[in-house]
Amino acid sequence: MLILDLLMVVGLGACMSLSTDMRIVTENTLFCMPETTIGHFCDALSSYYLSRLKGYYGRYITLCAAGLKAEDLLHLGLATHYVPSRRLNDMVQHLTSLNMPSLHEIQQETRKFTEEMPTTVRLTSTPYISQHEKETVIEHCFKFDTVEEIVAALEAEGSKFSLACKAKILAASPVATKVTLELLRRAPSLSLTECLFLERHLWAIDIVCIYNTLRCKALIHTAYFFIFLVFA
Template sequence: MATYSKPQVSLLNGIVMGGGAGVSIHGRFRVATENSVFAMPETSLGLFPDVGASYYLSRLPGLFGEYVGLTGARLDGAEMLACGLATHFVPAKRLPSLEDALSKVSSSDPAVVSAIIDKFSQQPALKDKSAYRRLDIIDRCFSRRSVEEILSALEGEAAKGTDDWISATIQSLKKASPMSLKISLRLIREGRVQGVGRCLIQEYRVCCHVLRKEVSEDFFEGCRAILVDKDRNPKWEPSQLELISDDMVERYFSKVDDEEWEDLKLPARYKLPVSAMAKL
């Protein structure tokens, strides 16, 4: 999808999370509405933002991708447009007319498709309490080297005054799997200098380690607590960020020690436009 030569138009009129984000955000055109709700809440489940999230989150303005990926924060349509997750904002009531107009297009020229969507688009206003309005604080705190330092910086900001957003951000991080936070931060940081193909290969490798339960069983515990028993009280192990060494994190990024295992192999691409080649 990220390298597809024909323009893909995704209508994001509802929940856009996990796999839903994976099959839409990589497309050329992403149309948000007032009903859109985006989030990658995997750290609260003991996993990490996957399906290429390390590629597109790392390319959001400033350190907004780290904030969204680590906290699982929910964004509305206006925020999606502001940060670039969406390319257009169209009121939900106008979507049928937009779909009808797009169905009549006989050209695959992105400029033609974009011009049609533009006719139905609006510029929504960000809410006063939008996290995107706090990008300066996010950049200051989430630019720190480690998750521990990010938390410390946020707590320092909280000490300066009362801001419900900062408190909620701190709580989101403290409730998430410590191992997931460490893995996610590294994936997003490395994704910033990798193409989408390399990001997908690395995410696949990390996921294989997660499923093998070699270092931590947090994903299975998260599924139990959130999806099965629904007590929403996962017992993470390791239970604290300070108990996780760099070597433990490194194991998730190494090749799986199994002679029958191999890295993800993406299909060969031919006659790609230059813009698509740049993403690989």
Template structure:
């Protein structure tokens, strides 16, 4: 009897373990549920979390008892505000393999989400940027709410819209994806669905009920999931009368394809190297499969680790927060096409493979 732990104490221990895990992986009914659980840092994604999610996703995909996968963020503010960029920066400077491993394993997870045979439902109720976009946008269903804030702000830190941005962005209507990629423009609420980033819009307060209904489905098909999502969307009229935020700019945006210079004011703050890489990444990505895009993006990620703009961008935006990065080269004109080309070249045996 002496070694028995009292029931309340056991519950407390379990709660503490739960609270400290950065990702919660639970089986609820016929659903595998992933909860990103770092609310204090807006659920930023790090390598240990990727290493927990990936094998579990593969396991659920092959498990006859699991019919759907749901992913959500804890804390009510963010789904996932991005990758843990500061850790990657430190590693890159020190020549630590984390700078290779993080991108490699993150992209392998992005690809697994895109290829998942079971309905994958991302509840992007809150801030969804960078790495958080990679955890959601390649899945079959993405549910936005009025609290959703979507952006791919990488060009401002000397990076490029990765995690498969080269695949999904050029597939948005017109040149909208290119505009979002170059400017880091933020879409909010219903506009995230109108842009084609989310598949559905459901008011935030209805999402817990929606989740319960999804979890309670008996052997659901993708069509069953679709029906439930649509019924909740039909009950969500918030902001439905407001036009799409970029409606009146769409004709200007669609003529972007010819020239980066059109955006010179907005883009003056961005890394010229990032802008040129991103422009070429989206052009190429429009004709590639998701796995091929991720192979290309892995090459680009490593080129950014070798360069200097990424470290300078993180310093200016995230560390010193002086918002005045010194880019090198500092203008688009100084950057040769050859330098850009080199960023896309094969890494030989270090290339990403699936």
């Protein structure tokens, strides 16, 4: 069981939560995979879990570095329970008082503390669009096999949501978005272990790229230093 009562659960922490049997969210939860914005691909077995979401939600989450709140996570099955943060302490105390409970018993006892999500404000990162409408756009625009085709489809769709997605993709690292998309394209046919090995292989390449980038920058700075000495 994992309680996601944090302002932001990102990257590695976000993906690690997906391997648990129970994922409890609150009004404070924000789940995000921002790797493409920093030039990295989505790892930590995100390729396995996110590629198996309905439609092409995994591509949307990773390519757009989309932040997901309680409503979004429950809609996708990434969360199992909604418990208001004010009830968390009571829930934890109650669960820890149980004597060697089974998973089924823990689930039953946890339901005593769950509530319906508030109706006055939607706990979603996109309150201006319904879950069904968003799902339709994602299904239509993220089905393509290249980033360029996805961006073109979002541009053609033209809604506020699709244009926001387009802007986020274009603001991310071009290489990272392409690698992530290819990873999510291959992952549905791979086992969990195969996804792990594929991500590990990409990590090895990534480390070499980072090393070469830093080495190149060091050489450039050294050249600037000698130019400064000569012309100062």
